[in-house]
Amino acid sequence: MEKKRRLSDATQSVWAGEKEYLVHGATQVPVVHSVAFSYDDVDEWYEVAIGKRKGHIYGRNTNPTVQAFEDKVKALEHAEAATSFSTGMAAISNSLLTVLKPGDRVVSIKDTYGGTNKIFSEFLPRLQINVSLVETGNHTEMEKEIAKGCRLVYLETPTNPTVKITDLARITNAAKAVGALVFVDNTFATPINQNPLAFGVDLVIHSATKFLGGHADALGGVVCGSESLVKDIYHYREINGATMDPMAAYLLLRGMKTLKLRVEKQQENALQVARFLSTHEKVEQVYYPGLETHKHHDIAKQQMNGFGGMLSFALKGELDAVRQFLPKLEFAHRAANLGAVETTVGPARTTSHVENTEEERAALGIPEGLVRYSAGIEDIEDLISDLKQALAAIDV
Secondary structure, eight states: OOOOOOOOHHHHHHHTTTGGGOOTTOSSOOOOOOSBOOOSOHHHHHHHHTTSSOOOOBTTTOOHHHHHHHHHHHHHTTOSEEEEESSHHHHHHHHHHHHOOTTOEEEEETTSOHHHHHIIIIIHHHTTOEEEEEOTTOHHHHHHHHHTOOSEEEEESSOTTTOOOOOHHHHHHHHHHTTOEEEEEOTTTHHHHOOGGGGTOSEEEEETTTTTTOSSOOOOEEEEEOHHHHHHHHHHHHHHTOOOOHHHHHHHHHHHTTHHHHHHHHHHHHHHHHHHHHTOTTEEEEEOTTSTTSTTHHHHHHHOSSOOSEEEEEETTHHHHHHHHGGGOSSSEESSOOSSSSOEEEETTTTTTTTSOHHHHHHTTOOTTEEEEEOOSSOHHHHHHHHHHHHHTOOO
8 A cells, every 4th residue: 555645844734633623614714612512412421521532521621723723733743642722831831840740850951931941940949840951052061961860851942032052862862861851842943944753852842822823913832742741731731721712723723824934934034134144243143043153053954944033143232232223123023022924023131031130141141232033024125124224223
């Protein structure tokens, strides 16, 4: 029998997870707002309730529109299972609290997203969970920390906002040698550019609010992994209640239909913006893994299918320069978001690491003059021209 060909990401983005929920000849998945689902047969109701039969019983547990979204992400990440959450941070925190208990040890990197860093530095220690944060990109030091023993290795690659890269295969091998789980935040890369499960990672996490939705109009989070691990995380989420809203799921589903097209254009723009900024006299440093000058450009080439739509850069003159530069941009939202069709910019102090103090940001290697730039799908000549005139306004 001829082996069935694996569908492309472009086709999966459009079709995956939807056919089961298309009703009455509709071509789009409906928004099912019902809180509860009715059964005439009590035995059938019970079998659905305990998971022996497919179906839905209560909106905090599952929902048809939400299920379609989860199935689409699951297909794109080539995972056995997926479950969703009300926000990306809910996906991260619920996943961590599912597998960790007092006395456990976590090894992670220093410059994860600010909210994640707060969990590691503030909330997990309250639960007597030990956390060791290693300089991002120092693979040898991370291997040493992992070899001491740990329950979990948590990675984010590329990182938010300095777009640093971690070697997934190398660190996953180190984790497996001590029996540790590996979780990876794949938000910046998206399933289009990177599939961490292929490197032996146990769980992939996305803030669906960002690139997956792509239109800055819906909050959500999602995790993908093995059937058993996702089942445990789902159980924690269904009891703690961080459920995705069906309307958000619908908006995310609609956005994901163009995911591959958007990511391809966004990373094309990001690379050209990064190259332009890297030669500008008022720019101190550019952070983008697609640049040959990036410290781990070679690793990014090996494990990614593209370099993504995110970059950041440090301005000479630091915060004073940022204050002059940002208001002059015409084709960019100055807002705490990323991954949308419109270009979005902002300093780490008001976006990714607003929860951190200036001293904490400095310790994480994030300068106050850093600007995070999420490339949209606009014409690249307009974006470059806009950057030129905004940079020309800096006088420090």
